Amino acid sequence: MAIIGSLIKGAINLKDALSPEPNHEESQQKVLQELLTIASGTEFGKEYDFDNILESKNIQEEFANKVPYFDYHQLLEKWWGRVIDGEPNVTWPGSPDYFALSSGTTGKKSKRIPVTNEMIESIRSAGIKQVEALSNFDLPASFFEKDIMMLGSSTDLQEREGHLEGEISGISASNIPFWFEGFYKPGKEIAKIDDWDKRVQKIAENAKKWDIGALSGIPSWMELMLQKVIEYHGVETIHDIWPNLQVYTSGGVAFSPYEKSFNSLLKQPITIIDTYLASEGFIACQDRPETDAMKLITNNGIYFEFVPFQPEYINQDGSLKQEAPSITLKEVETDQDYVLLITTVSGAWRYIIGDTIEFTDVERAEIRITGRTKFFLNVVGSQLSVNKMNAALRVIEEKFNIEIPEFTLAATRIHDEFYHHWYLGSETTIDNEMLAKELDEVLKKANKNYKVARSKALKGVKVTTVLPIVFSEWSGAQKKKGGQVKMERVMSEEKFATWEAFISENDPK
Known part of the structure; x- marks a missing residue:
């Protein structure tokens, strides 16, 4: 009998039973008040008169009226550039010990996002909440004695002018609690290897030494790692190496595009748990x-606002117009896409994180990620969001019995x-013209705006299939392999030309 596992599971169950569900609206009001109070003496707090906002009868409304929206480049130009240069007390008291290097799916180079000690604690606290939530899943006591494979970016952080830099998954893994180190795999030495391919090779070589019960990481890179382990040991599924694997926590992107290809690597079904860890903070789990929806973590140093994702509020480049209205958690509705804004203990203020979400349950504050603001394709009025693209491709997968884990357009x-x-990233031999015709018809039926566009300025659809591995090789060529890297779903014409040149040289299909 798994005695230790039973004790851990019992402790988790007890804590969960004693922890009441937070009032999400009240939690958010309290978080905002704390953020404004702590940062009132910073240069940002003085600029936007936080002391005056705190005296208002409606702090949330006054905050929205006085502080503009910021994307990364706007914050960098006026505020975070000064933080990077070492100036203290700019957007948050003191100076951050870390900067998260964002993989930047839409940018030309990595962003450098401040990560304060308060944010490290926020991420750690959210991770504990996620572990506590396992009590709601039907997992045996033995599961709580197994190892956890966390496939993030390298934990070998780079020192630069008095602070450390790396991707957020590497920063988080380098700050794991001491009591968790015995469960954490691949362990500190392998996790420090910066070259993703070499790190995965080491994981494959050591895989049989570990009793993995859970996996955590971005789906596309997790699949490649599992394929490497399976290939290295000459087995059919990952369960032939890790028979006690029962849980996979996905993060940052929708899991549905990868479901068919991921399941093909398993001998038996496992529990899939979605999480939402971004470079700017741990947002939901x-x-x-x-449900596969995730609960916003509303009492943990992040304040959320929401802008209805409507074409009239979005600029052509995917950025948000300043006149777009924002609402609080109290006002949101289901079946509506929102641009997510966050204000955090790392000094991000009304920050456009770049993701769009929808609420599946307002009372529980449960959401799904529906796409990226800059992956919204509306050049000729088609109004295609990533969730609509994903939904169409799932229909295509079902109709032709194929797997399409990756795509761009x-x-x-x-x-x-x-x-x-x-x-489309797929190993199918189905004719491209047939796929294009069916994809076009599916989108017409599901999206009236797309149907109208097809009758006017949008003249047609083209499909080219390439092997899925090409997408990861593209990321590698952009020096963005592994870690938190996510494939860009919609490209500009200029970027697309570069992509097509890469495909002509690298697609072995």
């Missing part, structure tokens, strides 16, 4: 098995006429 011009050109 799934805490019950009845762009609105391209041929003789001054617009086409949507899709690249």
Whole structure:
């Protein structure tokens, strides 16, 4: 009998039973008040008169009226550039010990996002909440004695001018609690290897030494790691190496595109738990098995606001217009996409994180990620968001019995006429024209705006299939392999031309 596992599970169950569900609206009001109070003496707090906001009868409304929206580049230009240069007390008291290097799916180079000690504690606290939520899943006591494979970026952080830099997963892993180190795999030495391929090779070589019960990481990179382990040991599934594997915590992207290909690597089903860890903070995690939606962590140093994701509020480049209205958690509704804004203990203020979300349960504050603001394809009025693209591809997978874990597309011009050109990562031999015709029909049926666009400026759809591995090789060529890297789903014409040149040289299909 797993005695230690039973004790751990019992302690988790007891804590969960004694911890009441927070009032999410009240928690958010309290978080905002604390953030404004702590930062009132900073240069940012003085600029936007936080002391005056705190005296208002409606702090949330006054905060929204006085402080503008900021994307990364706006914050960097006026505020975070000074933080990076070492100036203290700019957007948060003191100076941060860490900077998270964002993989930057839409930017040309990595962003450097301040990570304060308060944010490290916030991420650690959210991780504990996630572990506590396991009590809601039907897991045996023995599970709580197994190892956890965390496939993030390198923990070998780079020292620069008095602080450390790395991706957020590497920063988080380098700050794991001492009591967790015995469960953490691949362990500190392997986790420090910066080269992703070499790190995965070491994981494959050591895989049989570990009794892995849970996996954690980005789906695309997790799949590649599992494939490498399976190939190295000459087995059929990952359960032939790790028979006690029962849980996978996905993060940052929708798992549904990877579901078919991921399951093909397993001998038996495992529990999938979604989490939402971004470079800017740990935002949400799934805490019950009845849904794949994630609960916003509303009492942990992050204040949330929401802008309805409507075309009239979004600039052509995917940025948010300042006149767009924002609402609080109290005002949100289900079945509506929102641009997510966060204000955090790392000195991000009304920050446009770049993701769009929808609420599945307002009372529980449960959400799903639906896409990226800059992956919204509306060049000719088609109004395609990533969730609509994903949904269409799941229909295509079902119809043709194929797997399409990766894709990207762009609105391209041929003789001054617009086409949507899709690249699908799939090993299928089905004719591209047949896939294009079916994809076009599925999108017409599911999206009236797309149907209207197809009758006017959008002249057609093109599909090119390439092997899924090409997408990871593209990321590697962009020096963005592994860690928190996510494939860009919508490209500009300029970027798409570079992509197509890469494909012509590297697709072995």
